[in-house]
Amino acid sequence: MKGTLILSTAALILPALATAEPMEYSLDMSHSRVFFDVDHQGYSMMRGMFRSFDGTLMYDAEDPSASSVSISIDADSVDMYHDGLNNHLKNADFFDVEVHPALTFESTSVEDLGEGRLRVDGNLTMLGQSHPVSFDAVHNQMGQVRGGATKVGFSATGSLDRTAYGMNFGAGNLGTDISFNIEIEATRPGEGGAPAGMGMGMGQ
8 A cells, every 4th residue: 555655646646747937037237237358459358348238047856958048138238337438349340239139148058067067059139140159057056036036157268250240340459359258147026025226235
């Protein structure tokens, strides 16, 4: 009888595990960042960021390879901490924001490398062209915020050749290999939790 009970319980649990699906998470914009670095004539590495972006993460904690991510970045939000640089970056020499207002990334696969390490492959669309890019990602943590909502955190790094997208201005003088550092916190929608933007150290 005891063995029958165990088998019956397993029969109920195993199908549920087998049919587990990725869960949707919304980006916590108060704690997510997209940074980039570019070589300035060999003198220094200049850091910039995009201040406005949004997206959706589909994450499966049991099978990370079933996960996916979609991000849209507002090109006009590019910021290199200098008004003159920012204005130049927005014109046709670089991001041409009036013609191409957004950069988008859509993942095509996620590889689970073990110990929280992931490889995320996908297509980045910029200046009207799409090319494959890869990111090395680390799953930092999963927990709960105040109110009970589930939160996950990831760090990712990657690079691309800007000339592949037709952004050729200054090539040979300014760096063409652009490296990215992305920090993402995302929360399960509809699970409650503290409103975004409450500040650091508030248990979010």
